[in-house]
Amino acid sequence: DSGVTQTPKHLITATGQRVTLRCSPRSGDLSVYWYQQSLDQGLQFLIQYYNGEERAKGNILERFSAQQFPDLHSELNLSSLELGDSALYFCASSGGTGGKAGNNEQFFGPGTRLTVL
């Protein structure tokens, strides 16, 4: 158990809909990252937040947005969903203690599997 929690575990929705994925980082971690894993694109970085502020952006679509709240949990909002958005969405956190690689290690949550029909 990495200490990172993600809800829901599975999400099935229709094209055009909007969903919210939730992530709680490990205790003590200030950074949260969102990654998308799809068959087409592989594992891609979407966005990073650090202590409530956006720190870096990757290949995140304009239809997607994220935020990190004062209690450090984060939400990824996906809107106007398309079939191609079906993927496994991971949240990861870092910055605290206890990892084997010091503060370099990113601890991954179990992922949310999104299916768009």
Add this chain to the structure above:
Amino acid sequence: AQKITQTQPGMFVQEKEAVTLDCTYDTSDPSYGLFWYKQPSSGEMIFLIYQGSYDQQNATEGRYSLNFQKARKSANLVISASQLGDSAMYFCAMRASGFQKLVFGTGTRLLVSP
């Protein structure tokens, strides 16, 4: 730009044998970190091992070791004494200094047979 290349889509190994999973990387940053993650069929990403670009010795973690050849820009994962539970996808990833994100390779699927 940073790039990770894993040229082996799939690898087969017999139980108790050693196996090497290849990873080459490209970055112009002198300070970077290299990671290996395991993804079993259940989907979670499990951290295995880390190598910093300035680390003098190759990283080891139990049955996992990282064969780091800086001049060749390679960071191969060696799994000794393979076990059936090692069957999974393995991803090599890199993080360059100043960038927190991980850049992943396409992965290698390892199948361990009895």
